[in-house]
Amino acid sequence: MGDHKDNGINVDPAYVRALAELLDDTGLSEIEVEDGERKIRVARTLTAAAAPVAYAPAPVAATAPAAPAAAPAAAAPAVDSFAEAVKSPMVGTVYLSPEPGAPNFAAIGSAVKAGDTILIIEAMKVMNPIVAPAAGTLKGVHVENSQPVEFDQPLFTIG
Known part of the structure; x- marks a missing residue:
């Protein structure tokens, strides 16, 4: 009853929801499951992971003029280490x-x-x-x- 038929493939919405919850639990951006000829791929866009990368350069620019301040100077090495990180x-x-x-x-x-x-x-x-x-x-x-x-x-x- 809960299955939907689309182009001959049975899709179980509860199973797709369970896969989506697994993405949330593990922090992954996508998961693909194959069972015989049935293949289900669930993906999402991670905006939270991209935020630190986008904001990382800003503290470096802010700390350069404010070098005498102790707190920004302490934050600069952490930003620099990620900038040069593999x-x-x-x-x-x-x-x-x-x-x-x-x-x-x-x-x-x-x-x-x-x-x-x-x-x-x-x-x-x-x-x-x-x-x-x-x-x-x-x-x-x-x-x-x-x-x-x-x-x-x-x-x-x-x-």
Whole structure:
């Protein structure tokens, strides 16, 4: 009774709502489920995730003239660290170690070489290594293990 028929495909609105709730719970922007010949894709536009990126440059410009103020000067390094951070090339789930229980690929403060794997992003059951673009010291990791990430989200900073 709750199924709608569209072009020969049965669509269960309750199932689609459950998938939409899963997007909200996990913070993902889309999910696709395939069952035989039936494929359902639920997607949404994330405006909240884009807001920090849009506002990040403004404090940098505001802190330059107001350099004597202590609070804006303290905020400037955090903005700068994200400006120089390596950003996610895809949507997926971050893993900081090669497998559960194993040590992380790299720790904050450790020296890394260009090409060293810093973390993995799983996207569509494919493990994608994210490597250091240059040699340096790992200054910060801006994500947590098993956290979903969006495209262009800051991952880590090397200085």
